[in-house]
Amino acid sequence: MIGVDMNKISKKIAFFIVFLTLLIITGVFIKMTVDTKPPVNTSFPVPGSQVGGLYIQFKDGISESEVKTILQNSNMTVDYRMEYDTNSTDEIxxxxxxxxxxxxxxxELGKENNWTKSVPAIKKGNYYIITVYEQATYDKNFLEVLDKYDLQLKRFVWCEIRFYEGSKKWWIPEEEAIRIKNELEQKENIVTVQLSYLYP
Structure with a gap:
């Protein structure tokens, strides 16, 4: 009887040892997979979260001095340089x-696929701004639609902002850039602001 009890106890001890061994192996494996992730460098921002500048789309007819005044009256937290009328996009x-x-x-515009860009119209006050492809400006049918609705074809004025600290190019965190973007897009003469990200 004592031998049977010892046998049961030996089986329980063996089972317990096997269970602990599996638990330790699992724990080591989990720790190894967690430790293989690259460490996060908190002293330098994540690539793609650094904004080195802005592309600002202004309404037609705005002068360089008006652009400078708008920018000076906005809450920019870093020095910058501005280039006026630098359109390098197809949004003209x-x-x-x-x-x-x-x-x-x-x-009316939807009847032709090559007249307007497939970007959403931008609401500004009581108006919507619709971006038009350059080839549409030469299309007689498109010009007739403009006449029919008493619309004028206008040209965007793009300005490029580059952030600087002293004489070297600089960047601001994405959150700060989004705050500036949202503030600028409230201005009457600004249509949109696009962020220019820095990548390593």
Whole structure:
């Protein structure tokens, strides 16, 4: 009887030892997988979260001095340099459509695939700004639509902002850049602001 009890106890001890061994192996494996992740460098921002500048899309007719005044009156937290009228995109032309006519104009413009860009119209006050492809400006049918709705073809003025500290290029955190972007886009003469990210 004592031999049977010892046998049961030996089996329980053996089972317990096997269980502990598996538990230790699992723990070591989990620790190894956690430790193989690269350490996070908190002293330098994550690539792609550094903004080195802004591309600002202004309405037609804004002068360089007006752009400078708008920028000086905004809450920029770092020095910057501005280049005026630097459009290097295909977003050159636009039309401003009264909010009461937007549906009719969109329907009319939708008949041709090559007239407007597939970006959403931007609401500014009582108007929507619709970006137009350059080839549409030479299309007789497109120009007739403009006449029909008494619309004028306008040209964006793009300005490029580069952040600097002293004489070297600099960057600001993405959160700060988004704050500046949101503030600038509230200005009447600014259509959109795009962030220019730095990548290693």
């Amino acid at each position: 032309y636009y039309i401003m459509v009264d909010k009461n006519k937007i549906t009719d104009v969109r329907d």
